[in-house]
Amino acid sequence: MNKLLKIYEVAPKVKKYVVHTPTVSKHCLPGQFVIVIVEEGGERVPFTICDYDRQAETITLLVQEVGYSTHKMAALKEGDSLYALVGPLGNATDLDQYENLVLVGGGIGCAVIYPQAKLRKQKGLKSNVIMGARTKDLLFDIDEFKANCENVFISTDDGSMGTKGFVTTVLQERIDAGDKIDCVLVVGPMIMMKNVSELTRKYNIPTVVSMNTIMVDGTGMCGGCRLTVGGETKYACVDGPEFDGHAVNFDEAMTRSKFYREHEQKCNLRG
Amino acid sequence: MNNSPRNKTKHQSAQERINNFEEVNLGFDDALMAEEASRCINCKNAPCRTGCPVGINIPAFIKCLTQNDKDGALEVISQSSLLPAICGRVCPQENQCEGKCIRKAKLGGSVAIGALERYVGDYGLKKGTGALKAPEWNGKKVAVVGSGPAGLACAADCALNGFKVTIFEAFHKAGGVLVYGIPEFRLPKEEVVEKEIDKLKALGVEIRLNTVIGKAITFEELQEEYDAIFIGTGAGLPMFMNIKGENLNGVSSANELLTRVNLMQAYKDDAITPVYCGKSVAVIGAGNVAMDAARTAKRIGGGEVYIIYRRGREEMPARAEEIEHAVEEGIKLVLLTNPVEILGNEGKVCGIKCVKMQLGEPDASGRRRPEPIEGSEFVIDVDQVVVALGTSPNPMIRKSCANMEFSKKGTIIVDEETMATSVEGIYSGGDAVTGAATVILAMGAGRKAAKAIIEKFSKE
Numbered sequence: 001m002n003k004l005l006k007i008y009e010v011a012p013k014v015k016k017y018v019v020h021t022p023t024v025s026k027h028c029l030p031g032q033f034v035i036v037i038v039e040e041g042g043e044r045v046p047f048t049i050c051d052y053d054r055q056a057e058t059i060t061l062l063v064q065e066v067g068y069s070t071h072k073m074a075a076l077k078e079g080d081s082l083y084a085l086v087g088p089l090g091n092a093t094d095l096d097q098y099e100n101l102v103l104v105g106g107g108i109g110c111a112v113i114y115p116q117a118k119l120r121k122q123k124g125l126k127s128n129v130i131m132g133a134r135t136k137d138l139l140f141d142i143d144e145f146k147a148n149c150e151n152v153f154i155s156t157d158d159g160s161m162g163t164k165g166f167v168t169t170v171l172q173e174r175i176d177a178g179d180k181i182d183c184v185l186v187v188g189p190m191i192m193m194k195n196v197s198e199l200t201r202k203y204n205i206p207t208v209v210s211m212n213t214i215m216v217d218g219t220g221m222c223g224g225c226r227l228t229v230g231g232e233t234k235y236a237c238v239d240g241p242e243f244d245g246h247a248v249n250f251d252e253a254m255t256r257s258k259f260y261r262e263h264e265q266k267c268n269l270r271g
Numbered sequence: 272m273n274n275s276p277r278n279k280t281k282h283q284s285a286q287e288r289i290n291n292f293e294e295v296n297l298g299f300d301d302a303l304m305a306e307e308a309s310r311c312i313n314c315k316n317a318p319c320r321t322g323c324p325v326g327i328n329i330p331a332f333i334k335c336l337t338q339n340d341k342d343g344a345l346e347v348i349s350q351s352s353l354l355p356a357i358c359g360r361v362c363p364q365e366n367q368c369e370g371k372c373i374r375k376a377k378l379g380g381s382v383a384i385g386a387l388e389r390y391v392g393d394y395g396l397k398k399g400t401g402a403l404k405a406p407e408w409n410g411k412k413v414a415v416v417g418s419g420p421a422g423l424a425c426a427a428d429c430a431l432n433g434f435k436v437t438i439f440e441a442f443h444k445a446g447g448v449l450v451y452g453i454p455e456f457r458l459p460k461e462e463v464v465e466k467e468i469d470k471l472k473a474l475g476v477e478i479r480l481n482t483v484i485g486k487a488i489t490f491e492e493l494q495e496e497y498d499a500i501f502i503g504t505g506a507g508l509p510m511f512m513n514i515k516g517e518n519l520n521g522v523s524s525a526n527e528l529l530t531r532v533n534l535m536q537a538y539k540d541d542a543i544t545p546v547y548c549g550k551s552v553a554v555i556g557a558g559n560v561a562m563d564a565a566r567t568a569k570r571i572g573g574g575e576v577y578i579i580y581r582r583g584r585e586e587m588p589a590r591a592e593e594i595e596h597a598v599e600e601g602i603k604l605v606l607l608t609n610p611v612e613i614l615g616n617e618g619k620v621c622g623i624k625c626v627k628m629q630l631g632e633p634d635a636s637g638r639r640r641p642e643p644i645e646g647s648e649f650v651i652d653v654d655q656v657v658v659a660l661g662t663s664p665n666p667m668i669r670k671s672c673a674n675m676e677f678s679k680k681g682t683i684i685v686d687e688e689t690m691a692t693s694v695e696g697i698y699s700g701g702d703a704v705t706g707a708a709t710v711i712l713a714m715g716a717g718r719k720a721a722k723a724i725i726e727k728f729s730k731e
Contacts, residue, residue: 023482023487023488024487026487027486027487027489037443041536041542041543042543042544043535043543043544043545044443044535044544068543069543083443084443084480084481085481086441086442086443086481086482086483086487087483087486087487088486088487089483089486216527216530216531216535216544217441217442217451217530219441219483219665219667220507220508220665220666220667221451221505221507221508221509221526221530221665222509222523222524222526222527222530222531223508223509223511223523223524223526223527224523224524224527226511226518227518228518233511233513233517233518235508238508238665238666238667239666252518255520255618256518256520258520259520259521259547260545260547
């Protein structure tokens with residue numbers, strides 16, 4: 001169980017893992033996540049599901065090496081198994097009512113919007129995608145997006161590919177060009193989701209964000225993932241992870257997500 | 272009649288124990304056990320039994336102990352409870368069996384039934400699982416959702432009666448609140464909880480970890496494969512007060528603190544999962560979970576720990592022993608006090624603003640209603656706040672079991688006799704039904720459901 005069937009490096013320090021997990025792959029949907037314990041005694045880390053194959057009984061996770069557990073995960077080889085994997089957790093994306101959906105991905109967040117693009121294509125629904133990264137080496141799966149989306153727009157901070165600037169630069173361009181946009185789904189760093197939400201607010205475009213908060217259990221028990229949405233406390237694990245980007249208190253969420261950073265660095269040294 | 276006062280169990284001293292996570296109460300040794308057992312006068316009415324949610328034949332097991340017949344005592348308890356080493360440690364005995372003991376008021380105090388039960392339970396654990404084996408399969412299968420006290424009790428009784436039982440647990444360890452909630456210093460995990468669970472495995476119970484029912488496996492799929500289902504998923508989402516500052520860094524639920532420390536073992540030096548240790552900690556609430564959180568904070572942080580409660584000491588809902596232990600460990604009770612705001616600096620907790628309370632007329636619960644005293648606000652300097660005010664039902668079951676009936680509060684509605692839900696073949700018990708309550712009540716509910724399941728299929 002939880003065997004890593006394939007591992008691909010898609011960008012520096014970013015790997016894609018195809019994991020054999022019959023129970024999770026059977027019912028999971030785009031937008032949901034799993035909790036992984038890499039090895040016995042390790043911490044519980046949430047990862048959003050980036051792809052799934054019900055026949056092959058696999059899900060795909062995209063992991064960037066940033067802390068202790070992801071460092072441990074990067075050391076695993078094909079054929080190794082994860083100590084524990086639980087899911088699918090959280091609620092699935094539910095945006096089928098929107099005809100003109102723009103998917104916005106920042107960095108590894110691009111991987112999270114991919115299954116949504118794929119499922120919409122299967123359902124005969126269109127989507128446009130905006131992919132952003134610091135530089136072109138950090139972009140991946142562009143062909144897969146092209147195969148599933150009407151248009152693929154790209155931005156890089158340094159201009160090494162696509163428009164020089166941020167995803168918001170491209171999104172502003174599309175709005176200015178008169179593209180019909182019914183809804184935006186944006187996944188990426190919190191600051192990017194905040195900036196996209198602020199832009200779309202001006203145009204009253206409904207915007208959904210996926211909140212990657214600190215979590216322990218992922219099933220609604222600890223409350224570590226709580227955030228303020230529209231003035232109310234919500235739990236990312238059971239109420240989300242997707243929320244109305246115009247209602248999320250991003251500043252609070254960003255402060256909360258930094259809470260254990262000191263510990264993370266300590267673990268890095270030890271690991 | 273033996274007129275001696277109640278014997279006390281041995282304890283680690285407060286000085287010593289605040290620096291470790293080892294068990295505080297060391298129980299009775301053989302001599303103290305014999306002395307205490309001889310205090311039971313074996314009274315005719317045995318009021319203690321009516322105080323026990325699972326109706327253990329208390330005078331009978333104590334009588335065995337007076338004859339040093341430990342196996343006999345174990346057998347008597349086993350007829351009513353499969354987890355005596357746990358219940359002897361965590362039951363609120365003073366409100367149950369011991370609260371009804373005839374010796375309570377005048378004859379030197381109640382017999383220490385809980386400590387005697389624990390003695391027998393520990394004896395049973397030492398004997399191991401050798402004598403246990405799965406009975407012949409009756410051809411029926413039961414799925415138990417959740418491996419906490421309700422699920423374990425239901426699984427045990429079903430397994431003993433020939434059912435093939437599978438327990439599904441969302442976490443990577445079995446035991447529910449026994450492993451994530453109750454701290455090691457009150458309920459040792461390897462020595463007690465794991466061994467109690469090993470007894471179920473010896474009876475042929477299969478435990479599937481890391482499996483969330485309603486997500487990885489739907490209830491419909493379970494219904495196809497199993498003849499009966501028991502839902503013992505526990506209480507759910509931690510409640511907060513909805514006061515300003517609750518989402519500051521340094522504020523957490525007691526569940527989060529306890530899960531990091533107990534389940535993820537963050538108290539150990541080599542732990543991977545981090546836990547924040549404040550130098551000065553306010554715990555809000557006065558139930559058992561609040562005591563566990565406060566005593567945990569004392570051990571990991573070593574600084575000042577305050578328990579803030581809006582009523583008085585008499586009204587504190589925690590077990591008497593836990594309150595005593597907390598006070599011995601230097602934890603300060605700030606009573607008749609209610610938090611009104613958590614103060615922050617650069618996103619981090621730096622204090623808690625409270626108002627003093629006075630007790631007014633009795634409210635619906637019969638307890639005198641606390642009312643704020645105007646102008647009495649004051650601030651306690653703390654850098655961590657832990658909220659232990661109970662839980663509200665987890666929405667996951669509601670979302671995944673559409674045709675089941677739930678109360679307005681969101682708890683599962685059951686028939687009180689059989690614990691049957693509104694869905695044929697699905698039973699439920701424990702905190703998922705009652706809201707946050709005790710281990711023994713959950714076990715009692717699990718056993719009731721098991722009884723109904725067993726009766727249903729014995730008729731067929």
